[in-house]
Amino acid sequence: MKEPVPRTSEAPEADEMETAYDHVQQLEWSFANLPVLHAAAECGLLGLIATEDRVTATQAADQLGLHPAATVKILRALASMGILRGQEDTFEMRGGYRPLFDPGSAIHHANGQRHIFELSQMWARELPGFLETGAWTKTPRDPESMARFVGSMRALSYGMTGRLHQALDLTQSRHLVDFGGGLGTYSIELCLRTPTLRATVIDVEAVAPLTTQEIDRHGLSDRVEALAGDYHQAPLPEDMDVALFANVMHQERRDGVARLIDRAAAALRPGGRVVVVDFTLEESRAEPSLGAFFAINMRLFGDTYTPGDFRDWMTAAGLTDVTRTDLGPNKLMIVGHKP
Ligand SMILES: C[S@@+](CC[C@H](N)C(=O)[O-])C[C@H]1O[C@@H](n2cnc3c(N)ncnc32)[C@H](O)[C@@H]1O
Numbered sequence: 046m047k048e049p050v051p052r053t054s055e056a057p058e059a060d061e062m063e064t065a066y067d068h069v070q071q072l073e074w075s076f077a078n079l080p081v082l083h084a085a086a087e088c089g090l091l092g093l094i095a096t097e098d099r100v101t102a103t104q105a106a107d108q109l110g111l112h113p114a115a116t117v118k119i120l121r122a123l124a125s126m127g128i129l130r131g132q133e134d135t136f137e138m139r140g141g142y143r144p145l146f147d148p149g150s151a152i153h154h155a156n157g158q159r160h161i162f163e164l165s166q167m168w169a170r171e172l173p174g175f176l177e178t179g180a181w182t183k184t185p186r187d188p189e190s191m192a193r194f195v196g197s198m199r200a201l202s203y204g205m206t207g208r209l210h211q212a213l214d215l216t217q218s219r220h221l222v223d224f225g226g227g228l229g230t231y232s233i234e235l236c237l238r239t240p241t242l243r244a245t246v247i248d249v250e251a252v253a254p255l256t257t258q259e260i261d262r263h264g265l266s267d268r269v270e271a272l273a274g275d276y277h278q279a280p281l282p283e284d285m286d287v288a289l290f291a292n293v294m295h296q297e298r299r300d301g302v303a304r305l306i307d308r309a310a311a312a313l314r315p316g317g318r319v320v321v322v323d324f325t326l327e328e329s330r331a332e333p334s335l336g337a338f339f340a341i342n343m344r345l346f347g348d349t350y351t352p353g354d355f356r357d358w359m360t361a362a363g364l365t366d367v368t369r370t371d372l373g374p375n376k377l378m379i380v381g382h383k384p
Pocket of ligand 1: 195198202224226227228230248275277290291292
């Protein structure tokens with residue numbers, strides 16, 4: 046590496062307009078993260094680096110049939126994004142990222158990332174019309190895209206399972222019902238970590254058979270079952286003592302959330318808990334940005350809500366001791382207790 050060029054002085058102080066300009070430029074260029082990640086994943090570059098100790102740009106380009114000069118630029122961008130460590134044109138992946146990008150790993154993130162990339166294209170297409178009319182072209186899901194969607198949910202949710210397990214003591218719980226549980230990622234991981242727990246995953250007809258396959262794959266068919274149906278109506282087990290709504294409430298309007306919480310609270314055993322895990326907004330409803338963005342993503346059929354909203358719905362349903370736990374920069378857990 047070359048010697049650094051000496052600095053002459055501190056950077057000039059920026060006035061308010063200049064600071065605003067820097068901020069806007071940073072926001073605008075944040076668009077580049079997603080296409081770089083997407084291209085690097087789809088051509089196999091991220092997968093290759095995830096499985097090698099370290100590679101040079103030339104080796105990677107040779108192995109994958111890519112253009113060497115273009116490859117080094119993408120690798121440097123990935124290093125600047127914090128995913129790789131790079132020295133000149135030799136790169137290695139930072140440890141925590143390897144399981145996400147290793148194609149052989151159980152938590153390979155490819156589906157999740159593809160889903161987000163498709164969302165970005167859809168947003169660019171649909172937002173102007175949405176603003177004008179509130180409408181958003183609905184793309185009906187065929188079975189294949191449904192499988193891709195729930196697969197992407199699995200990839201996106203998996204990273205949260207360890208934190209949820211730490212935050213939620215289930216050692217005294219018997220039966221968790223996972224409303225809109227998708228492939229059962231939370232139920233499966235929580236049951237693997239809590240040998241005394243059983244779970245029922247409720248999801249729509251198109252998803253439940255895929256959930257059953259996941260449960261079987263993890264050897265949990267004696268403790269976890271998938272139930273096909275609408276979570277507003279499906280029968281609930283009598284011994285339910287945890288009602289989990291993970292990434293579900295944002296797809297409901299306010300009256301839908303209230304109905305789900307009422308229904309769960311009424312069916313819980315005394316001492317049971319309603320647990321909501323979701324993107325939320327703080328009470329100002331102006332932060333964090335992922336909560337605000339997610340509200341757009343839910344168009345007009347869903348929204349993001351605040352911890353105070355959930356406390357009000359839970360209290361109205363007769364739950365007490367409502368608490369909030371931050372599960373990461375963008376996810377909260379709200380728990381209400383049935384006396
Ligand atoms: C965003 S995904 C969340 C999946 C899972 N809870 C997770 O966090 O990984 C929402 C899930 O709710 C399911 N869902 C939507 N409406 C439903 C309904 N009325 N009854 C049952 N499931 C529903 C969808 O099929 C989807 O699997």
